[in-house]
Amino acid sequence: MKVAFIIPPFVELLDLAGPLQVFTEARSSGLDVRLEFYSYQPESVSSAGLPMGKVSDYREAALGEGDFLFLPGMEFEYLNSAAFRGEADFFSWVRQTADRQVTVCSVCNAAYVLGEAGLLDQRECTTHWRRVKDLQDRFPRAKVIGDVLFVKQDNIYTSAGISAGIDLALSVLEDLKGAFFTHRIARGLVVYHRRGQNHRQESVYLDYRNHLNPQVHEVQDHLVSNLAGDNSIETLASLVAMSPRNLSRVFKENTGTTISEYLTRLRVERARTLLSNPYYTVDYVAAQCGFKTPRQLQRILKGHP
Template sequence: MKKIAFIIPPAVELLDLAGPMQVFSEASFYGFEVQLEFYSIQPDTASSVGLPFGKLQPYSKAALQAGDFIIIPGVRFESLKVLISWEKAFFHWLRDTAQRGINICSICNAAFFLGEAGLLNNRECTTHWRRVDALQKQYPKARVLNDVLFVKTDSIYTSAGISAGIDLALSILEELTDPLFVNKVARGLVVYYRRSHQHTQQNIYLDYRNHINPKVHQVQDYLVEQLASELSLEKLANLVNTSPRNLSRIFKEATGITIGDYLTKLRIEKAKTLKNNPDYTIEYIAAACGFKSPRQLQRILKSTD
């Protein structure tokens, strides 16, 4: 089971903490096995707006193994300079932890903590757009990027400010699961699943999902799960209690493509995945993906190569 330890600094920004935390909590609801733990840098920690936290174990008590994650949310910027001056032991601990193969993640201006620990040297990274220049100036060996949501370099992850921590957490979750599962989590959180240019290419299970129309999402989910079934526009329309004409209209408005085009893309994606298994015949793959014949599948795959 993966362990994700949130290290909560004084004057923490609540959304920096709550956003990523909720991603993994939602993933747990859908069956992902993860253990969330919470530690503090200083005793008697309170948020940037004064909300106090209960008694937390100090960060030094975190029992982490290679492959686990540490996530450090950002803080009120006025507190950052003081923390950097006082918490030298914490930065030594961060550096030692990274050397043990544990993934270190910063949200917003917590990138300064990573910089102080020497973890940004010769690495691409990012932070809140207001602090990009300051981060680069303070840690000149870092390669600070602007206009990206998050960056992964080796086992070091950094994100832009506030809600970008959700995007980073979803990206980490995809590394640990798969795109279809992450789409389910993102929908549960009612957020769009966005990616930076540092991340992998979009996947059909995530493409055309940047909308909040529940009927269209329901149809998309059904298509993913029922590719081998007999599908018709009338059947899909009945599924969401609307007319075929209205479903075609709202699907195109929400996704930008027709239901037929979306279905074809899904079938091609699944066929390419199944082709990686040498035990599957072309006849089996065609049937499993809903193609009329192996010849049709071969023709379509050839046209997409």
């Protein structure tokens, strides 16, 4: 799989670096991905004045179905310039890339590139809150939404301003590798994995993680990986060199729930996943998830709709 980044003139650095770092972190954790960089100008300078140097021309990119193309935002004055509007060949290439079922992702005001490429027509999309009205005025056939972090429709993804590109990249990663893998990446980046309008429903692997306590994270990771193991408060406390009483207190303070309830939620989510496999019996699922009997599993499932 390839994830390609276009580096436009006057690129906003965080729009580029945020999503890029998500995939860089994921690659170091085992994601099979190739990161590539292209531009439609010989050299670019960021909006902050940082020279970007020479990168490959976008026409050299060989992207196909299953790959991703990220377009970071850029200085707004450039988007209103004749130079930007004159990049018809590039806009046509973006359109053709999307037609090949490459997933095209815009960050912040790079939605204007998609608009110029005709990819926002009759599509829901978003951009930085400051530019919502302007984007709608400029591309009246678009369906611009102003109060979401990102929108995913077909193979065209758009995100709101600046750091929302990280949220979009994490959402892409969750679709590829699942919630628990994505949580580990988000944790490594020290960001909270938020979810937008079109994101799938909440997952316990991501809930209760909006904290920075390393001992509580270690206990949570242990519980996820050892649902049917010894999860007594004494064992967990020994794992992080705390007293059982102190661990119970610290866990509740940082997560807002008790260890027992958190473990039950983990078991329920895992059980629901396993039960979707017709080859697994209820007895097998109960044992894998740490329930004493199938009847206990069925009773608890009823209590967690």
